[in-house]
Amino acid sequence: MPTSWLDTVVRQTRRVSDMPYPHWASIFLNNPVRRVIGRPGTVIDGLMLGGDERVLEIGPGPGYYSTEIAKRVPHGRLHLFDVQPQMLGKARRAVEAAGCRNVESHSGDAGAGLPFPEATFDVAFLAAVLGEVPDKEICIRGLARVLRPGGLLVFVEGFGDPDRQSVQTLRELVEPHGFVLQGWEGTTWRDVVRFRLWPPL
Numbered sequence: 001m002p003t004s005w006l007d008t009v010v011r012q013t014r015r016v017s018d019m020p021y022p023h024w025a026s027i028f029l030n031n032p033v034r035r036v037i038g039r040p041g042t043v044i045d046g047l048m049l050g051g052d053e054r055v056l057e058i059g060p061g062p063g064y065y066s067t068e069i070a071k072r073v074p075h076g077r078l079h080l081f082d083v084q085p086q087m088l089g090k091a092r093r094a095v096e097a098a099g100c101r102n103v104e105s106h107s108g109d110a111g112a113g114l115p116f117p118e119a120t121f122d123v124a125f126l127a128a129v130l131g132e133v134p135d136k137e138i139c140i141r142g143l144a145r146v147l148r149p150g151g152l153l154v155f156v157e158g159f160g161d162p163d164r165q166s167v168q169t170l171r172e173l174v175e176p177h178g179f180v181l182q183g184w185e186g187t188t189w190r191d192v193v194r195f196r197l198w199p200p201l
């Protein structure tokens with residue numbers, strides 16, 4: 001498994017705290033080095049968003065991916081959902097600084113259910129989050145409920161993350177809930193794994 005000094009720092013910040021990843025250490029998530037290596041814009045480009053989607057991002061942290069998503073759905077809406085209100089505050093400030101006004105935030109535990117009506121979203125996005133969610137089964141059931149049929153569920157799992165979920169684990173978790181593997185891109189740094197909720201529209 002490839003590692004770097006940055007992975008090591010991120011791992012240590014997680015070790016000194018219980019889950020979730022501590023908001024006070026968000027500087028290690030939203031830093032220029034990770035941005036250059038991780039290229040969040042490229043990851044979001046790969047989702048081929050049309051511009052009017054309703055997107056749910058669970059566990060945005062300080063908004064590392066959120067600004068990239070918000071910019072690509074100018075006629076849609078991005079809903080941020082995080083268990084730590086402090087993280088939501090940071091993410092909101094980041095998207096607002098990027099000039100995006102199409103964002104809402106909600107605080108809660110994804111492992112306790114998602115407070116949205118059925119079939120609300122076209123896309124759900126989780127980067128380095130699922131491993132921290134205490135009840136993954138409830139989280140996935142919630143995602144299957146709030147995504148529309150044919151909706152896209154995307155996981156990004158970074159190497160070096162102590163809570164990283166393998167592609168096999170993701171498949172075992174989501175496929176019983178009606179999701180079908182649509183694609184998977186692995187690089188030195190991360191896996192991006194895409195599922196569709198069956199049946200497609």
Ligand SMILES: C[S@@+](CC[C@H](N)C(=O)[O-])C[C@H]1O[C@@H](n2cnc3c(N)ncnc32)[C@H](O)[C@@H]1O
Pocket residue numbers: 020021029030058059060061062063064065081082083084087108109110111126127128129132133134
């Ligand atoms: C390791 S950080 C990743 C942040 C961001 N996605 C990124 O890649 O930079 C995990 C995030 O998930 C959130 N989180 C952890 N458990 C959660 C839960 N049960 N429900 C909602 N959010 C959760 C944390 O508060 C944190 O913001």
